[in-house]
Amino acid sequence: MKVAVDVPSYVKCRQSCRASMSAVRCWRFKRNVKDVSEEELFAPGHRGCAGCGCTVAMRLALKASGKNTIATHATGCMEVVSSPYPETAWRIPWIHVAFENSAAVASGVEAALKALGKKDKVNVIAFGGDGGTVDIGFQALSGAMERGHDLTYICYDNEAYMNTGVQRSGSTPFGAATTTSPVGAVSLGNDRPKKDLPAIVAAHGVGYVATASVAFPLDYYEKVKRAIAHKGPSYIHVHSSCPPGWGIPSEKSIEILRLAVDTGMWVLYEIVDGKGRITYKPATKHPVEEYLKVQKRFRHLDDETIAKIQESIDKRWSELFED
Amino acid sequence: MATDVIHGSKAVAEAVKLCDVDVIAAYPITPQTRISESLAKFAATGAIRAEYIKVESEHSAMSACIGASATGARTFTATSSQGLAYMFELLFVASGMRLPIVMANANRALSAPLNIWNDQQDSVSARDCGWIQIYVETNQEALDSVIQAYRISENHEILIPSMVCLDGYVLTHTMEPVDIPEQDLIEKYLPPFKPALSLDPDSPITLGAFANPSTYMEFRYEQQKAIERSFKAIEAAGKEYGKLTGREYGLLEEYNLDDAEIVLITMGSLAGTVKETLASLNDRRIGLLRVRAFRPFPKDDVRRLLKDVDKVAVIEKDISVGLGEGALFSEIKSSLYGLDSQPSMAGFIAGLGGRDVTPEDIAGVVKKVEKGFEGTGWVGLK
Ligand SMILES: Cc1ncc(C[n+]2csc(CCOP(=O)(O)OP(=O)(O)O)c2C)c(N)n1
Ligand code: SF4
Ligand SMILES: [Mg+2]
Numbered sequence: 033m034k035v036a037v038d039v040p041s042y043v044k045c046r047q048s049c050r051a052s053m054s055a056v057r058c059w060r061f062k063r064n065v066k067d068v069s070e071e072e073l074f075a076p077g078h079r080g081c082a083g084c085g086c087t088v089a090m091r092l093a094l095k096a097s098g099k100n101t102i103a104t105h106a107t108g109c110m111e112v113v114s115s116p117y118p119e120t121a122w123r124i125p126w127i128h129v130a131f132e133n134s135a136a137v138a139s140g141v142e143a144a145l146k147a148l149g150k151k152d153k154v155n156v157i158a159f160g161g162d163g164g165t166v167d168i169g170f171q172a173l174s175g176a177m178e179r180g181h182d183l184t185y186i187c188y189d190n191e192a193y194m195n196t197g198v199q200r201s202g203s204t205p206f207g208a209a210t211t212t213s214p215v216g217a218v219s220l221g222n223d224r225p226k227k228d229l230p231a232i233v234a235a236h237g238v239g240y241v242a243t244a245s246v247a248f249p250l251d252y253y254e255k256v257k258r259a260i261a262h263k264g265p266s267y268i269h270v271h272s273s274c275p276p277g278w279g280i281p282s283e284k285s286i287e288i289l290r291l292a293v294d295t296g297m298w299v300l301y302e303i304v305d306g307k308g309r310i311t312y313k314p315a316t317k318h319p320v321e322e323y324l325k326v327q328k329r330f331r332h333l334d335d336e337t338i339a340k341i342q343e344s345i346d347k348r349w350s351e352l353f354e355d
Numbered sequence: 356m357a358t359d360v361i362h363g364s365k366a367v368a369e370a371v372k373l374c375d376v377d378v379i380a381a382y383p384i385t386p387q388t389r390i391s392e393s394l395a396k397f398a399a400t401g402a403i404r405a406e407y408i409k410v411e412s413e414h415s416a417m418s419a420c421i422g423a424s425a426t427g428a429r430t431f432t433a434t435s436s437q438g439l440a441y442m443f444e445l446l447f448v449a450s451g452m453r454l455p456i457v458m459a460n461a462n463r464a465l466s467a468p469l470n471i472w473n474d475q476q477d478s479v480s481a482r483d484c485g486w487i488q489i490y491v492e493t494n495q496e497a498l499d500s501v502i503q504a505y506r507i508s509e510n511h512e513i514l515i516p517s518m519v520c521l522d523g524y525v526l527t528h529t530m531e532p533v534d535i536p537e538q539d540l541i542e543k544y545l546p547p548f549k550p551a552l553s554l555d556p557d558s559p560i561t562l563g564a565f566a567n568p569s570t571y572m573e574f575r576y577e578q579q580k581a582i583e584r585s586f587k588a589i590e591a592a593g594k595e596y597g598k599l600t601g602r603e604y605g606l607l608e609e610y611n612l613d614d615a616e617i618v619l620i621t622m623g624s625l626a627g628t629v630k631e632t633l634a635s636l637n638d639r640r641i642g643l644l645r646v647r648a649f650r651p652f653p654k655d656d657v658r659r660l661l662k663d664v665d666k667v668a669v670i671e672k673d674i675s676v677g678l679g680e681g682a683l684f685s686e687i688k689s690s691l692y693g694l695d696s697q698p699s700m701a702g703f704i705a706g707l708g709g710r711d712v713t714p715e716d717i718a719g720v721v722k723k724v725e726k727g728f729e730g731t732g733w734v735g736l737k
Pocket of ligand 2: 079080081082083084085086087109110113190194195273274275276277
């Protein structure tokens, strides 16, 4: 579970701020909540579950990129909840084609805008879930990133195939129970660690790569702004909660997402032109058990397994946060 | 008008150049590769202004064409066999979204066993994807058909993507004299692309929404109605093209049908071999009906042309395994269903995986049906 990010000590975040998570003011980015656009381009009334973190990821992304945006979307929860014909939650031009090709469709959109002389005026965002990005859409994503299209890919990672009923994806964390990694006499749930996709995208030489969390809205908002401003391909991987898929109460959705960061299960960073930096350092490191025990998908884990998870987090934590 | 002696692949590329395409996305596969290579060369030398996306797969080629077409660009791709099969789910999306994408398919056999040579199993298997399918006989027709395809597909009454199918190697890699029309002539024939709807921040639309059982069927119905309208549009585009170039095209080509008692039916370049054979047999009782438009399938015209004929023999390069006959034979039979006096009917599978179909083979088919053969048969089977 090593993050293959080069984090020079001088860029490590020393603010230990908790402000960004309360959505008031992020020290690192000097971004104030008042700077966030009030325009709602992802309309309310979509079919997302109560407490769905992913819909917040959509909404904030569009606030950051503004109305001069064309978005493409992979099949998945966010596509389904937002576009039941003849209704739509999208107040920007939006296209869904299939599960595995959001990046390829976005390549076409970008090329068309170029050919028609409109690219300077329009941002292109490709959205995909973790399945549509790290698994079945991986090839199309890799191709689009490698070809250097001027577009931003945003993967909202809810850590399983939620739309089809919580099956395991390559992004499902170690130990999580899903319907295809069930717990049984000879199974502890998902037996593989989470695929480190941001690092793989960074290995393409992509100029702007960032991880984010819906529980840190200003951090995420700023990263989308930066990704869009970056000429060429950019990539954001945003950790997003799914109450039914994770087995958590809707009202705890953001709190638990925040715990992912505070325990070190999820780390917020950005890699700009190959240079990585942590954008948020938790004030105190919470034991991972706090994150695991509040979610049904992890509830079966025994002490030994939890210790194993803690160990891998500790290792990464010391690499990232301790000089 | 300049005449050049060129491969079918080059003829397709020349057509794309004449159509001033905005976005090309293509992936190499034999025997299509030379189309994408020629276009890459055009792009590299500035001969075309298109954005050329060197995609990492055919799946992404069609995905990128869908994205580009939806953004208001005239788009082109080309593929073959495994590539077309790899695009399969997206063929339905392109037609379902009513995007006027044009694609050339270099007809090639499908694996397994791996085979890079010509038959028409690939595009015939994609017949229900909602695309217009035109099968061409010559390199000239390949060029002419790509140009006509844009005119047909982009017609706001139609808005159905088109596949121009040319036989791999037999056409793609064979030199023939081809007239390349002047640019200004084609500009007159093909107006700049005006999308019916496009992804535009000034008037946002949602494309690719999901439709539940209360709305889905109507989308398919509308598609069927639109492709029915394309019968007329294909004929009109072929006629108009004839006025400008002297080469007229339709849904079907009738050859020696006036007094024909036996009619051979086929698609693509095999029609050339049949014409050769018929010319040497020099028998007014034997004619050829070449199916140029396989989708939409001109049932009514087929019925009209064959209703007084004695015998019909279909020769085709595809098979519906499990049914034991080719798709064209099935369509012809269903077109003649319920006639008072049906011709006797025979369907022959020929040329799979690039096996040569010779004039002797064709003469053999004629002999067989003359003797009263009915049902299905194989040509050149060892
Ligand atoms: C080619 C293909 N295979 C499978 C599916 C079925 N399918 C639709 S959405 C989905 C899972 C989506 O998972 P993810 O990308 O993580 O998005 P989420 O639903 O979790 O938001 C699957 C398996 C499909 N639509 N297309
Ligand atoms: S299932 Fe999960 S991801 Fe899908 S809408 Fe509900 S909360 Fe969101
Ligand atoms: Mg998911």
